[in-house]
Amino acid sequence: xxxxxxxxxxxxxxxxxxxxxxxxxxxxxxxxxxxxxxxxxxxxxxxxxxxxxxxxxxxxxxxxxxxxxxxxxxxxxxxxxxxxxxxxxxxxxxxxxxxxxxxx
Amino acid sequence: xxxxxxxxxxxxxxxxxxxxxxxxxxxxxxxxxxxxxxxxxxxxxxxxxxxxxxxxxxxxxxxxxxxxxxxxxxxxxxxxxxxxxxxxxxxxxxxxxxxxxxxxxxxxxxxxxxxxxxxxxxxxxxxxxxxxxxxxxxxxxxxxxxxxxxxxxxxxxxxxxxxxxxxxxxxxxxxxxxxxxxxxxxxxxxxxxxxxxxxxxxxxxxxxxxxxxxxxxxxxxxxxxxxxxxxxxxxxxxxxxxxxxxxxxxxxxxxxxxxxxxxxxxxxxxxxxxxxxxxxxxxxxxxxxxxxxxxxxxxxxxxxxxxxxxxxxxxxxxxxxxxxxxxxxxxxxxxxxxxxxxxxxxxxxxxxxxxxxxxxxxxxxxxxxxxxxxxxxxxxxxxxxxxxxxxxxxxxxxxxxxxxx
Numbered sequence: 001x002x003x004x005x006x007x008x009x010x011x012x013x014x015x016x017x018x019x020x021x022x023x024x025x026x027x028x029x030x031x032x033x034x035x036x037x038x039x040x041x042x043x044x045x046x047x048x049x050x051x052x053x054x055x056x057x058x059x060x061x062x063x064x065x066x067x068x069x070x071x072x073x074x075x076x077x078x079x080x081x082x083x084x085x086x087x088x089x090x091x092x093x094x095x096x097x098x099x100x101x102x103x104x
Numbered sequence: 105x106x107x108x109x110x111x112x113x114x115x116x117x118x119x120x121x122x123x124x125x126x127x128x129x130x131x132x133x134x135x136x137x138x139x140x141x142x143x144x145x146x147x148x149x150x151x152x153x154x155x156x157x158x159x160x161x162x163x164x165x166x167x168x169x170x171x172x173x174x175x176x177x178x179x180x181x182x183x184x185x186x187x188x189x190x191x192x193x194x195x196x197x198x199x200x201x202x203x204x205x206x207x208x209x210x211x212x213x214x215x216x217x218x219x220x221x222x223x224x225x226x227x228x229x230x231x232x233x234x235x236x237x238x239x240x241x242x243x244x245x246x247x248x249x250x251x252x253x254x255x256x257x258x259x260x261x262x263x264x265x266x267x268x269x270x271x272x273x274x275x276x277x278x279x280x281x282x283x284x285x286x287x288x289x290x291x292x293x294x295x296x297x298x299x300x301x302x303x304x305x306x307x308x309x310x311x312x313x314x315x316x317x318x319x320x321x322x323x324x325x326x327x328x329x330x331x332x333x334x335x336x337x338x339x340x341x342x343x344x345x346x347x348x349x350x351x352x353x354x355x356x357x358x359x360x361x362x363x364x365x366x367x368x369x370x371x372x373x374x375x376x377x378x379x380x381x382x383x384x385x386x387x388x389x390x391x392x393x394x395x396x397x398x399x400x401x402x403x404x405x406x407x408x409x410x411x412x413x414x415x416x417x418x419x420x421x422x423x424x425x426x427x428x429x430x431x432x433x434x435x436x437x438x439x440x441x442x443x444x445x446x447x448x449x450x451x452x453x454x455x456x457x458x459x460x461x462x463x464x465x466x467x468x469x470x471x472x473x474x475x476x477x478x479x480x481x482x483x484x485x486x487x488x489x490x491x492x493x494x495x496x497x498x499x500x501x502x503x504x505x506x507x508x509x
Contacts, residue, residue, distance in 0.1 A: 006116035013428050020434035024469055031156045032282040032464060034227050039284070041224035041232075042214050043197050043312045044161015046286025047154045047356070049146070050455035051247065051463070053201055054210035059455060060286070061157075062359065063165050063310070063351055064199055065174065089147040089371055089453045090154075092359040095351060 049090045056084035058094070067094035111413045115420025122396065126425060128389040129488070133429035133481045134436065136382045139449065140375050140480075141437040144473040146446070146453050147371070149466025151360060153285055158356045162195070162312035163320045168333045168346030175346050176307040177333050185311060188326045190319025195220070196308035198298040202291060204263055205252045210456070211245070213291040215298020230256035230277035233293045240297045243277035247288035247462030254278070266303035282464040289456065324350045379480060386488025401496040402504030411497045418493035419486065426481035433481075434474055441467040 039045070050060040057065035059082070070082035071094070085091050119126050166185065168175040182194045198215035218235050225232055233241035244254055254260075254275050262270030279287040299305055315323045327348050334345040401414055440449060446465035451457045454465075496504050 005120040006113070009116050009120050009424070013424060013431070016428060016431040016435070020431040020474070023434055023438045024471055024474060031153050031284065031466070034280060034283045035153070035156045036160050037221060037224040038227045038279070038287060039157050039160025040221045041216070041227060042290070042292065043195060043216060044157050044165075045199070045212075045214060045290070046157050046284060047359070049150055049453060051285060052210045052289035052456045053212050055455055057201075060212070062356070063161075066349075066351070084455050089143045090150045091371075095355055095359070 048092065049088055050084060056082050059084040059088070062092065062095050108413075108416065111409075111416050112420045115417050116424060118417060118421040119424050121400075125389060129386055129425050129485060130429045130432065132382055132385045132389055133426065133484055134433050136375070136378045136484070137429060137433035137477050137481060138436050138440070139452075140378070141433055141469065141473060141477055142441055142446070142449050142467075143371060143375075143453055145437060145441055145467045145469045146450070146465070148468035148470055148473075150285065152468055153466045154360060156284075157286070158353060158360075161353070161356075163315045163353050164313040164324055164327070165351040166311040166313060166327055166331075167309065167349045167351075169349040170346050174349065176304065176309055177311055177346070177348075179306055179308050181331055181333050182308075182311050184331050185313055185327060188323050188330075190316050190323045192314040192316050194314075195312045196295060197310055197312055198295060198302065198304075198307075199309045200298070200302050202263065202301070204248070204260070204291070207251075209248060209251050209289070211248055211289045211291050213293065213298060213301065215293050215295045215301075218294045227283045227287075228277035228279050230275075233276055233297065235294045235296055237274075238271075240271055240273035240293060240301065241276045242273050243279060243290075243292040244275055245279050245287045245290040245463075246281040247458060248291070249275070249278045250462045251458070264301050264303070266300060268300065268303070271300070281462060285454070285463055285466055288461070288463040320352060320354075324352055379484060382484045383487045386484055387491070389488070397492070398496045398504050401493065402499075402501045405497065405504065406501040411494075414493060414497040415490065418490055422485040422489050423482065425489075426478065426485045429485070430474070430478040430481045433477060434469065438469065441465055 044063070045061060047061045047063070048059045050056065053060040053064060056068055056070070058068040068082050068085065071085075072081050075081075166177060166181075168177045177196075179196045182196050185191060185194045195217060198213070200213050202211050202213045203209065204211055218233060228243050230243070232243055239259070242260070244252075248254070256275055256278060258275045260273040260275065262272065264270060277292075279290060279292075293301070295308075299307070313323065313327075327350055331348050332345060333348055404414060405411075440446065446461055446467070448459050450461045450465045451459050454461070457463075
C-alpha cells in the first residue's frame with residue numbers, strides 16, 4: 001500500500017462529492033420552455049407517471065377519470081391492486097366526489 | 105483529541121488496505137441507491153410537469169356524471185356556462201382513446217378548437233391542424249411517430265368507424281420531444297375532426313372554463329346548481345340528463361403535495377425491503393478480507409487500542425465508503441436520466457414508455473433526496489460492517505489473531 005494512498009483516497013472522495021453537488025445545481029429544474037404553450041394548446045393534459053391513458057386513465061390524468069377503477073380501498077393494500085400504481089413514483093389520491101371540493 | 109483524530113484517520117487507511125472489500129461494498133450500496141435516486145428524481149420531474157399542466161389548464165373542468173361515472177356533456181351547455189357571471193371563456197374539448205397501426209398502439213386523441221394558442225406552433229415540427237380540410241389533419245406525439253414510422257405529410261388510412269363514413273388522415277405536425285412527457289402518445293386534431301372520428305356529434309368530453317379572478321368558486325356553484333346537461337330538445341329533468349361534475353384548479357393542486365406523501369408509503373416501502381436486503385449483502389461482502397481484518401484488530405488490541413477506538417476506525421471507514429457510494433450514485437443517476445434520457449429505467453417507472461423513451465424524461469434531483477440517500481448508505485454500510493468489527497474487537501487479542509489464521 002502506498003504511503004500516500006489514504007490522502008489520494010480522501011482527495012478522490014472530495015472530488016466525487018463536489019461533482020455530485022455540482023450536478024444538483026446543474027440539474028434541469030423546470031419543464032422545457034415550450035411546455036407552457038403546449039399545455040395551453042391542449043387545455044391542461046397529463047398529471048401522473050403514464051404516457052398514455054391505456055391501462056389506467058386516472059394514472060394519466062385525474063381530470064379524465066377522477067378515481068382508479070381498480071382501487072379496492074377497504075381491502076388492506078387494495079389501493080395498489082392496479083398495476084399502474086404498484087410501483088408508482090407519483091401516486092395521488094382520487095379527486096373529491098362530484099359536487100364537493102377539498103375545502104368543504 | 106489529537107489521538108482520536110489520529111485514530112479516525114486510520115479509517116482511510118482501512119479503506120485502501122482492503123480494496124476488494126471496499127469496491128464490493130460501494131457497488132452493493134450503489135445497486136440500491138441508483139434506482140432509488142432515479143425514482144425520486146423522476147417523481148420530482150413529474151411533479152414539476154404536473155404543476156405546469158395545472159397552470160396551463162383551465163380554472164374549471166365540467167363533465168357530466170351518471171351513476172358515479174363521468175359521461176360526455178352536450179356542447180350546447182357551453183352557451184349556458186358562458187352566461188354565468190364571472191366566466192371569461194368556455195372551450196369544449198374532446199379527449200378519447202384510439203388505437204393506431206397494425207400493432208394497435210394506444211394513443212390519446214385530443215380535439216380542440218383550432219387557432220386558440222398561436223405560439224403553440226413552436227411545439228411541433230410542421231404545423232398544427234386547421235379546420236375545414238378535406239382530410240383529417242393530425243399532429244402526433246414524438247414516441248407515437250417513432251413507433252409508427254410517421255413523418256410530416258404521411259397519410260393514414262381510416263382508423264375508426266363512423267356512421268357518416270370515414271376519411272383519410274394526414275400527419276401535419278409531430279410534437280417536439282422536449283415539450284412534455286404527455287405528448288408522447290398524443291394525437292391532436294380540431295374539435296370537429298375529433299367529433300367525426302369518435303362519431304359523437306354534439307358532445308364533448310369536458311368543458312374548459314376560464315374565470316375572472318376571484319370568481320372560480322362562485323362559478324363552480326352556479327354550474328352545479330343551474331346548468332343542465334341534457335341533449336338538445338330534451339325536457340327539463342329528463343332521464344337522459346346528466347349531473348354536472350366540476351373539477352377545480354384547487355382540487356388538482358391539492359393532489360400534488362398529497363401525492364408526495366402518498367408516494368412515500370408506496371414507493372419507499374419497496375425500497376425499505378431493498379435496503380434490508382442490501383444490509384445482508386454488505387454483511388456478506390464484509391467477509392472479503394475478514395481474516396486480515398480480524399488479525400489486524402487483534403494486533404491493534406494487543407498494542408493497546410481500546411474497543412471504542414477500533415469502532416471509531418470502523419465508523420470512519422463506513423462513513424467514507426457510504427459518502428463514496430452516495431456521491432457516485434448521484435452522478436450515475438444523473439448521467440442515466442439526463443445523459444442517456446432514462447434508457448430502460450424510465451420504462452420501469454413510467455407506464456407505457458418505450459425502452460428508449462421518445463420524449464424528454466422529466467428528472468429533477470433536489471438536495472433532500474440526496475441527503476436521504478447518503479444517510480441510507482451510511483446506515484447500510486454501518487449495519488453491515490460495525491458488527492463484524494465489534495465481534496473482533498471484543499474478543500481477546502490472542503483469540504482474534506488465532507481465529508484469523
